[in-house]
Amino acid sequence: MRMARIAVLLDRQAAKRRHRYGINVFEAFVGEVLAHAGIAYEWIDGAEELTRSNPDLLIVALAEDDQASADAIWAYAERGGTVISYAGLRALASRMGCYEQWSIPVGYASWPGEERLRFLSATPWEQEEAGAYPAAGEGVIRKERPSGSTAGPALLRFTVGEGAIERWAVNIPQTIVLFQQGTGPVLQDGIPARDGTGAVDEGILKADDRCGMDWEWDRLRTETGAPYFAYPYADLWKERLIGHLLKCARAKGLTVPFLGYWPEGVPAVALISHDSDLNVDESAETTLDVLEECGIRSTWCMIEPGYSPSVYERVKQKGHELAFHYNALEAQQGKWDASEFGRQFDWLKKATGKAEVVSNKNHYTRFEGWGELFAWCEQNGIQADQTRGPSKKGNIGFLFGTCHPYFPIAWFDEANRLYDVLEISFLTQDLDHVHLSDSSVIVPFLEQVARVGGAAHFLFHQIHIHEQPRVTRALRKVVAEARSRGFQFWTSEQINAWERARRKVKVTAIGSDGKVTAEGIDHLNNIVVYIPLSEPDETDRTGAETEIRYGVPCRKVVLNPLRQAPASVTE
Incomplete structure (x- = not known):
């Protein structure tokens, strides 16, 4: 059985030109999608290399829109290669009798008998004259909303010579990035929910101020009326991308081996993290007792001034992870600043006696800009971050479309490189807290995480475990429901170590x-x-x-x- 050779074309000169004019090349994120799936591939810097490389499958992430590149890609397909594009290949549209429509910033793609998928970037083609290259369409693109006007097929398939060109209308890599990392840099408050459940416009810049979800179309409610973002769209688009790639290889009699996300016997992973916030020693002792009763290890994100030294020693003895909780909240004299990040991190290492600390989660999910936080983590040797999660009762769940760990991509000013920081977003915090969501969301969250094989990350503050028995019962319920579904409880440090080794x-x-x-x-x-x-x-x-x-x-x-x-x- 022959393994398919896969290449990703990312024209370096074209990318540099876009960066020079302030344009992101998020299409490069397709490499991260393949790497997370454990699929082997090679990069190609220009279409002229196709004659030498001649892969079985070619993903065109970015190509020059000139005739030479178009001819090279076309010739590759005629020789028997399969070309895959995500909303690109403009230079080949007219050759296949197609007209490129205006780009659609937001909409939904659907297939018969399957759930819809929200997208955040699409450029459909319409075939006006099939000629020698009639297109086979798959799926439907709808503008703005699930019931919006149609704009053509989600996927067009062309037979070209001995090969094929498969063009998605949706820019899948860019859509994934905009879900996971937000629709742009955080510079101002986000748009609140009309029903008052998601007041993100409270004057504090946070991760959830830039979100690609729609308050109306992308939330469901539990039997108690609790609203939540129900769909891991980014992960589901990754599945579409990978599944399509596998089927393209299969059509050529080839195979593409890939890796399971977790070890054999582990269908999915659950992570419990805590933020020390008020730093009450008694709350830490209560939490340690509850965790021992539950038989799990968790991740403790520590904020200055922290607990007494004896608490840290017991946390370490019980096998829990000590992590960082960076405070940039101005109301508590914090600030968004690289040197302040480093100062607080130095305090943590001295206070806990740990020379290396693997994980961070920002206090109150404070976030500004695009990639500064990840750069600061890199500079301080922090390998994993957990900041990207909800801050309000009504935006819990798959707020950023994912429950998979991933390496985030930089803005154009850093040439859209990948940061060496594993992001592990969280779903919700302090269930059954008097002012937060109730525990009716636990089962739907776990079911969706299990469906895509991700990591179910729940945040519980020690102070609320100590002061509110209902929160403690919710934590026990998370553990019981997750275990009944085969989840294993890992710390952030363990997830980071496994993901990096697996890759x-x-x-x-x-x-x-x-x-x-x-x-x-x-x-x-x-x-x-x-x-x-x-x-x-x-x-x-x-x-x-x-x-x-x-x-x-x-x-x-x-x-x-x-x-x-x-x-x-x-x-």
């Missing part, structure tokens, strides 16, 4: 006997590799049991198996 795994070969050869597996156990089957009857020949992943039947292989799923990376 070093590379499948290098699949033998005729089905044996998988991979690099980077020496210090990992229970690594799951999925091998999409290239033919419908291949299951019969291999005798292997299959699972449907991304809509494709796959053979499952576990590398370095243990009898029991590990609780962390190397256990």
Whole structure:
């Protein structure tokens, strides 16, 4: 079974030109999507390299809109290659009898019998004269709202010579970025919900002041009336992107191996984090007792001036993670400043006696600009951040469209590089708190996280666990409901270690006997590799049991198996 060779074309000169004029190239984020899935690929800097590289599948992230690039991509397809584009290829539109419509900033894509997906960038094509290249359409694009006017197919498929061109109307990588990181830099308050449940316009700049969700169309309510953002759109678009790629390879009789997100036996992960805020020692002791009763380890984000030294020692003895809680809230004499971030972080290391601290979460989800926070984390050796989450009762849930850890992308002034900081967003805080949402959201949150194989991150403040018994009961309910669904509880530090180690795994070969050869597996156990089957009857020949992943039947292989799923990376 031959593995497909995948290349991503990102024309470096075209990218530099856009950066020079203040234009982002978020299309480059497709590389992060593939890396998170464990799919091997190579970068191509210009279309002229296609003759040399000649991959089986070509993702065109960014190409020059000149004739030379268009001709090179067209010739590649005619030779039998498959071209995939996300709202690009303008230079080839007229050649295929198509007219490019005006770009649509917001809308929904839908397929028969499936739920709709909100998008944040689309440029549809309309085929006026099919000629020699009639298009096959898939899905429907609707403008602005789920019932909006249609603007053509979500995906157009063209046969070109011996190959194919597959063009999505939706700019999927950009849509994912704008969901996960917000629709732009945070410079002013966000737009509040009409029903009063999401007053984000309170005069404090926060992560949720730039959000790609719609208060009306993207929220549901539980049986108690609690509103929540119900759809992990960014993760669902990642599934669309990956599933389409696998099917394109399968159509050529090829396979694209990919990795499971978690170790064998771990369908999804749950994370409980705490913010020390008022720093009452008694609240820490109460929380430690509750966690011991529940049998879980959690992440403790510490804010200055912190707890007594004895509390830190007990936290460490019980196996919990000590993390940073940066305070930039002006009302508490904090400020958004690189040197102040570093000063507070130095305090934390001295107070806790830890030379290295892996994780951070900003107090009150304070956030400004686009990537400053991630740059400060890099500068101080912080590897994971948890700041991106809701601050209001009515915007809990999949506020940023994701429950997957990811490496965020920079703004154009840093050439849209990826920050070396793993973002692990959270879903909600302090359920059943007198002023916050109730615990009826726990089950729908866990069900959606399990559906996409993500990390269910719940925040509970120690002070509320100590003072409000209903909050404590909600924490116990999270643990019970998650465990009943097979979730394992990890700390932020464990998630970070696993994700970084997993990304070093590379499948290098699949033998005729089905044996998988991979690099980077020496210090990992229970690594799951999925091998999409290239033919419908291949299951019969291999005798292997299959699972449907991304809509494709796959053979499952576990590398370095243990009898029991590990609780962390190397256990």
